[in-house]
Amino acid sequence: MLKLGITRGLSKINPSVWQPIIKSDFFTSTCQNTGTLHFEREWKPPINVKGWPSKLHARHSIYRVVGRELGPTELKVILTKDSLEFGVAGEVLVLEKMIGRSMINKGEATYASPENLEKFASHSINKSPQTTTGRRLLLWLRTTQLECPMRSDVSWVMTPAIAARGLQRAHNLVVAENALELPDYPITSDNPDSWSQHDIKISVNGIDTITVKMNIIQWNKENKNL
Template sequence: MFGVCSSLTKIIAKGPQLLHQQTRNTFILKRKWPPPLHKKGGKPSKLRGRHFVYDLVEDTNVAKKPDIKVILNQFIDGVGNAGDVLSLRPTIAYRDYLLPGLAVYASPENMDKYKVDESKPKRESEYSSAHVQRTMGCLSRLVLQITMSKSEPWILEPWHVRTSFRKAGYVVPEYAITMPPITIKGPDMTLQEKEFFVTVKINNKEEVKVRCRIHHWATGLERLPWVEAHWKKPLEALIPDQAPILENMPLAN
């Protein structure tokens, strides 16, 4: 008997250790049927089963936590400069900024360390918003395909370009589009192998040039064959004055 107990003790000792971890769980409850009051100095009434039925008022585990403030310790494209104070959701702050080491808590010590003064007006940035630089980079690499009819006459107008931007996933109003200096009309198959650019103004401040190409569309036997990865191939400039600029513009990978 003692041998069996000794063996069991050794097996339990060699087994995996149990992890005892404290958790912070707070539930705020309210009695559904409050117990009756008793007279001063009297004997309290006996609680019945219904007095132990509670309604959940608040579960702090699922309650929305307030935003936390962090200070950027370096420049982040599309976010801000070093020393900028951001107010973020806790999950985003921990995952995207604090854990990678891109920001620190906005504690009084860190406010003094990074010389942050929230009462001072923010200095004007080089760009009109934090996302302009990224937007300009995306548009400058875009090859915008403008689909036009192969059988019906047309003249290229800003709304054609706006619609093509929308098909590519960009919302660009017509007033922000500067068309080429010449009139482009068709159908003209010589336009199929040429390109030009339009200028897009962002927030009435920054300007970016976008490479455009005309594609003639038709159905049936008149339909043009598909060219694989056509956006990677440089084409001849439709407007000779735009050729040097188009050569320096990046092509999509």
């Protein structure tokens, strides 16, 4: 049992000059690490005579913990910078309090207060017709090296359908054939230059088109599941 107050030297205290700090039988204390603690006097003071204050002694300043309330463990924030792990700028997320405070300290997010929500609602990013999921995909495409595994023991000619299938196998990325544009030169298994990087264009929701590099690699036993 946790007790707060004076536990030693009670006989040395002059009751005529000692005044307790807390005069209530119950009180609460809020701490950053332990939440809100509720305290109760260990020894309650006697009932006072009407018109006269209670006679409090040193032992009446000893309290014990009778309850504990933990604060919220999550924090609602607005991302101010793009993050591959959490989302894109302007997105409102609910994160663990420790992670949210760390991102706020680094300048990667801010508190989702009514004022900040109103501020970011008028931001140019949120006025874009692109969806949040589309913006996340664009961020991933800009920071990822795409690979398309192809077999070297058979003849093939690269088409949007084959490229889409290869990206799905390698990255679990589903791209429609009409949303993928290959270079204007042929890419075949017979051409040694085909086994290299190529610039392809991917359209996201028909709104934004991004040019990314796709590296054609040889399929082997190590990546046979691709």
